[in-house]
Amino acid sequence: MKTLKFFLKLFSIAILIFLYLLSSFTTFLFVPARKRRKALCFNCSYFVRKAIKILGLKILVIKEFLPAENKPYFIVSNHVSYTDILIISSFFPSSFVTSTEVEKDIFLGTLAKAGGSLFVERRKKTRLLKDLKQVTDVLLQNINVVVFPEGTSTNGEKIFPFKKTLFRAAINAKIPVLPLHIRYTSIDGQLINEKNRDKIFWYGDMKFFPHFLSFLKLDSIHVNLKILQEIPCEFQSSDQIAKIAYQVISDAHQKI
Numbered sequence: 001m002k003t004l005k006f007f008l009k010l011f012s013i014a015i016l017i018f019l020y021l022l023s024s025f026t027t028f029l030f031v032p033a034r035k036r037r038k039a040l041c042f043n044c045s046y047f048v049r050k051a052i053k054i055l056g057l058k059i060l061v062i063k064e065f066l067p068a069e070n071k072p073y074f075i076v077s078n079h080v081s082y083t084d085i086l087i088i089s090s091f092f093p094s095s096f097v098t099s100t101e102v103e104k105d106i107f108l109g110t111l112a113k114a115g116g117s118l119f120v121e122r123r124k125k126t127r128l129l130k131d132l133k134q135v136t137d138v139l140l141q142n143i144n145v146v147v148f149p150e151g152t153s154t155n156g157e158k159i160f161p162f163k164k165t166l167f168r169a170a171i172n173a174k175i176p177v178l179p180l181h182i183r184y185t186s187i188d189g190q191l192i193n194e195k196n197r198d199k200i201f202w203y204g205d206m207k208f209f210p211h212f213l214s215f216l217k218l219d220s221i222h223v224n225l226k227i228l229q230e231i232p233c234e235f236q237s238s239d240q241i242a243k244i245a246y247q248v249i250s251d252a253h254q255k256i
Contacts, residue, residue: 056219
């Protein structure tokens with residue numbers, strides 16, 4: 001029975017990815033360039049909501065702040081797995097900032113491009129101005145931008161120091177920062193712990209496909225998405241904003 005369920009989920013996800021890529025390709029063909037990225041983000045959000053049901057992700061949203069629906073945000077969050085992207089996208093159609101390494105990956109890069117992602121090279125200061133302008137321009141197009149400021153996914157034990165450079169884009173665009181905190185609470189009815197967390201968490205040198213195939217064997221994953229108080233950008237530096245965002249997300253992380 002478990003084997004049948006696994007293959008049904010795998011088949012369903014494969015079909016969903018095919019339809020997602022097909023609809024994104026259609027968007028590239030027929031939607032004008034100035035509207036294309038926003039259309040890709042909303043298209044991605046639609047398919048992500050379908051994927052979440054197939055994958056058994058049960059999301060509880062905890063709103064400490066009610067975001068406005070008619071304005072974009074520079075969204076920042078802790079990061080422990082690729083499923084973080086699905087969780088955020090399901091509620092906030094967004095352009096996700098990821099690395100040029102992901103862009104070069106045939107599978108993950110294609111999925112990211114189809115969803116309107118932005119690719120930055122954090123290790124090269126020569127690209128700093130170009131990357132900042134790219135993120136700022138997307139915010140000015142009234143599109144949410146999501147950044148994982150830890151710079152990588154982690155094992156969830158603590159929040160790593162934030163990389164502050166891209167916070168400058170929020171200041172340039174005069175867009176508030178919206179901090180989120182993601183906490184996975186249980187896997188198949190068992191509380192998350194050090195022994196089972198890697199069934200969900202994806203970090204370090206873990207390979208994507210073996211991890212994802214193992215992930216498909218899970219029946220249900222419960223997760224809390226906490227929406228924290230927005231941070232206005234007026235009269236603040238990127239250092240200040242990054243420090244505030246780090247503090248509020250760290251505080252949320254420490255609460256049980």
